Amino acid sequence: MSRRLLHQPMGVVSVTRESRGGVGQQREQVGALGFHGKKVIGVPAAADPIDDLLARYGGEPGALIPLLQKVQERYGYLKGCHIQQIARFLKLSPSEVYGVLTFYAQFRLTPPGRTHVRVCQGTACHVRGGKRILQELESVLNVRAGSTSEDFEYSLEKIACFGACSLAPVVVVGSEVHGRMTPQKVRKLFEGNGRRLTEEKRLEAVQGGGE
Amino acid sequence: MEQHYNSAGTDPSPRGTSSRGGAAVTARASFAELQAEARVRWDQLNNSTTPRIILGMGTCGIAAGAGRIEEAVRETLEQHRAKADIEAVGCIGLCYAEPIMDVVAPGGPRISYGSVTTRAAEWIVVSHVLGGKPVPELAMAVIGGDPLDGIPRLEDLPVMRGQRRVALRHCGLIDPTSIHQYVANDGYAALHRVLTEMTPEQVIDIIKRSGLRGRGGAGFPTGVKWEFCRNAEGWPKYMICNGDEGDPGAFMDRSVLEGDPHTVLEGMAIAAYAIGASEGFLYVRAEYPLAIRRLRQAIAQAEEWGLLGDRIMGSDFSFHVKIKEGAGAFVCGEETALIASIEGKRGMPRQRPPFPAQSGLWGKPTTINNVETLANVPPILLNGPEWYASVGTERSKGTKTFALAGKVKQPGLIEVPLGITLREVVFDIGGGIAEDRRFKAAQTGGPSGGCIPASALDLPMDYENLSRVGSIMGSGGLVVMDETSCMVDVARFFLAFTQSESCGKCTPCRLGTKQMLDTLIRITEGKGEPADLDRLMELGEAIKAGSLCALGGTAPNPVISTLRYFRDEYEAHVFEKRCPAGVCTALIHFEIDPDRCTGCMVCARNCAVGAISGAKRKPHAIDQSKCIKCGSCYELCKFSAVVKS
Numbered sequence: 001m002s003r004r005l006l007h008q009p010m011g012v013v014s015v016t017r018e019s020r021g022g023v024g025q026q027r028e029q030v031g032a033l034g035f036h037g038k039k040v041i042g043v044p045a046a047a048d049p050i051d052d053l054l055a056r057y058g059g060e061p062g063a064l065i066p067l068l069q070k071v072q073e074r075y076g077y078l079k080g081c082h083i084q085q086i087a088r089f090l091k092l093s094p095s096e097v098y099g100v101l102t103f104y105a106q107f108r109l110t111p112p113g114r115t116h117v118r119v120c121q122g123t124a125c126h127v128r129g130g131k132r133i134l135q136e137l138e139s140v141l142n143v144r145a146g147s148t149s150e151d152f153e154y155s156l157e158k159i160a161c162f163g164a165c166s167l168a169p170v171v172v173v174g175s176e177v178h179g180r181m182t183p184q185k186v187r188k189l190f191e192g193n194g195r196r197l198t199e200e201k202r203l204e205a206v207q208g209g210g211e
Numbered sequence: 212m213e214q215h216y217n218s219a220g221t222d223p224s225p226r227g228t229s230s231r232g233g234a235a236v237t238a239r240a241s242f243a244e245l246q247a248e249a250r251v252r253w254d255q256l257n258n259s260t261t262p263r264i265i266l267g268m269g270t271c272g273i274a275a276g277a278g279r280i281e282e283a284v285r286e287t288l289e290q291h292r293a294k295a296d297i298e299a300v301g302c303i304g305l306c307y308a309e310p311i312m313d314v315v316a317p318g319g320p321r322i323s324y325g326s327v328t329t330r331a332a333e334w335i336v337v338s339h340v341l342g343g344k345p346v347p348e349l350a351m352a353v354i355g356g357d358p359l360d361g362i363p364r365l366e367d368l369p370v371m372r373g374q375r376r377v378a379l380r381h382c383g384l385i386d387p388t389s390i391h392q393y394v395a396n397d398g399y400a401a402l403h404r405v406l407t408e409m410t411p412e413q414v415i416d417i418i419k420r421s422g423l424r425g426r427g428g429a430g431f432p433t434g435v436k437w438e439f440c441r442n443a444e445g446w447p448k449y450m451i452c453n454g455d456e457g458d459p460g461a462f463m464d465r466s467v468l469e470g471d472p473h474t475v476l477e478g479m480a481i482a483a484y485a486i487g488a489s490e491g492f493l494y495v496r497a498e499y500p501l502a503i504r505r506l507r508q509a510i511a512q513a514e515e516w517g518l519l520g521d522r523i524m525g526s527d528f529s530f531h532v533k534i535k536e537g538a539g540a541f542v543c544g545e546e547t548a549l550i551a552s553i554e555g556k557r558g559m560p561r562q563r564p565p566f567p568a569q570s571g572l573w574g575k576p577t578t579i580n581n582v583e584t585l586a587n588v589p590p591i592l593l594n595g596p597e598w599y600a601s602v603g604t605e606r607s608k609g610t611k612t613f614a615l616a617g618k619v620k621q622p623g624l625i626e627v628p629l630g631i632t633l634r635e636v637v638f639d640i641g642g643g644i645a646e647d648r649r650f651k652a653a654q655t656g657g658p659s660g661g662c663i664p665a666s667a668l669d670l671p672m673d674y675e676n677l678s679r680v681g682s683i684m685g686s687g688g689l690v691v692m693d694e695t696s697c698m699v700d701v702a703r704f705f706l707a708f709t710q711s712e713s714c715g716k717c718t719p720c721r722l723g724t725k726q727m728l729d730t731l732i733r734i735t736e737g738k739g740e741p742a743d744l745d746r747l748m749e750l751g752e753a754i755k756a757g758s759l760c761a762l763g764g765t766a767p768n769p770v771i772s773t774l775r776y777f778r779d780e781y782e783a784h785v786f787e788k789r790c791p792a793g794v795c796t797a798l799i800h801f802e803i804d805p806d807r808c809t810g811c812m813v814c815a816r817n818c819a820v821g822a823i824s825g826a827k828r829k830p831h832a833i834d835q836s837k838c839i840k841c842g843s844c845y846e847l848c849k850f851s852a853v854v855k856s
Contacts, residue, residue: 061554061555061573062535062553062554062555063555064555064556065535065536065538065552065555066535066536068538069497069536069538099557100555100556100557103540103557103558103559103714104538104539104540104558105538105539105540106497106537106538106539107538121459122459122460123459123460123616123617123654123657123688123690123701123704123705124459124460124616124617124622124690125459126459126701126704127617127618127690127692127696127701128617128618132841132842132843135841139819159498160457160459160541160708160712161457161458161459161460161461161462161498162270162498163270163456163461163462163465163498163499164270164271164274164462165460165461165462165614165616165622165688165690166271166306166307166309166462166614166615166616166622166623166624167271167274167275167306167309168616168622170274175500177270177273177274178274179271179274179275179309180275182846183843183846
């Protein structure tokens, strides 16, 4: 293997996002990760500082997960430059950090929507029609579970259980918990916010949901 | 949210008497001082001349609209220029009746109102809070008093009669943000007794004699676990509380952490003393933000009063607690995976032995106990092991909490003596099956458990009996299913869950669950083959035998147990391509009965894919090629004209 190839960024985490101004106007590279953490492509680390967070966990064993949580809390998701900074700080390789963060469902590498909607798919919600609620949300918000809408307005996430089983099925909008949901209540909840869908898109959203 | 409450129980700013302040305060003096102050405040609260309004503000209460009720109460009070203390408590467990609002008029008993609407709240405020006259039409129960105006006592409600509350003793009754209310109700008295009167060995002996077993699922005797760790060589030792309640359908730990955080801290401190640990971690799911907030506050209060930290209550025992937020991985409920997660690694289980008691966190002796287990510890030490062991069956002592959910009339959080029958739980406490349908099965133990069929309704529930019928006690999720639940679909649901949560370390679990899931999906889509059923059993046994941890070791249980009791349903799917419960969408279709259809257009307007056609006041029809079988029309039709077959 040539030397050149060896120095290719192997554990590359390249996160791109559409700028919020409009779809397809400008592709902004928000971070990229070199294998040895030497060459940073794209936005410099200084743009999104996390030094204060790093300082708070200095020397503490097991700091990686709390640090990732704090950074995500601040920026909504984990950028490549953050992964790199954390790795350097904790004397880990970026791929180790990447390995840990992809293991846990909480961490995201893409920005969430302005409104983050979570829908419970636990046992109690399942037997009380949670799947229908999920389908309705996908249809009303025009976004697939696990992704963010094109305009970054909504992101939809499936949750294994919220622990509010007696109020099943449950939907959480931001930090607001809504219990005893019905497809009708879902529509009412997003009335005015939910955009009118073309018949084709709606069909696609409804049919694709659930699994 | 908490700072909005001008609760009489809210604690004052830091005081100078904390043991960290440097002043040499003896244990008795400082704790006795706190107890005295707590009692005075508790009496003041109970004899308050200002009316009190107590709202159930657990996650479930908030989800049911407790916030709106609070607003309505405040507005009404403002309109009448009246004053009342508004307090927030955790979940009392009557989740079916949320939002719940309790009122104490000066000199009167505490009266609980259930299923409160904003209009009902206004009425209650005007009549009861301002006028001192309870509203029996809306009232549910009297808490801690005699029946009044036909309102029964809380203990006499059918839902409460069969219950016995130990771990949940404070939930919904005291303000979880107030250490004084906890202390006034025997809080930290057990820790005080342990530190002043007992050796660690004595504590372990009491827990062993009480018969307390791990409430997280496996049911290992708690005292024995502590003894192993006590006798293990190595220093420091760690005490971990497992609050990673990952089983879908379970919320016992959330309720305890939200409603009575101090009891968990006290239990942890006692356990730490018994095993000889000076550092502890509380591992809580990130999905429980309110529980985490309550715990943070409780830890700060306990430290301030010298009940946690260095030289607790003036003794030589020091114990520091840190919260670790889980990051969303079900497998972290397994103890070795949880330890890996605290260490900042991927939460993957490892082989045992060595058990955590010998080599746990950072290779040091570690004890891991579940939230509910620890909540039982302080009352056992206060009331004695015989008191606890007097409840339950021969090998399963004490009480167990269950999160009763699914198709039951009164879902909620219950705590019952072990040995109670499923029939009592579902029909007496749960009020029976919703819409008076027929009971089909109860699922316990979540994705690791199995189904209990109707034939076992009268079996006394304890660890041994449940495993005999092919299920497990588990952490306490109890989801009730009726004839409209498809057991193949339920099995598929759990397999989908375990398959996606498998950490991938053991091949039989990683690939086996995928194979099982694919087979189940095929069956629910009507593409099952006769050989599939035996193949599922065979695969299940292989996965059980070939997995390191309990996730893989129990993942096939939901399939094996439903195959055992509901093989006819599987066969209907495979041989007749029919879903008897009408759940599996590929095997059902909807039709409109032209004789019943009034042509009201409701179904047509709500059909997401425009599959329903028909003019106004003319019978409609469903275009089967367009229909996605979502069931909207079936749910919406007021004339039962939509037929599922």
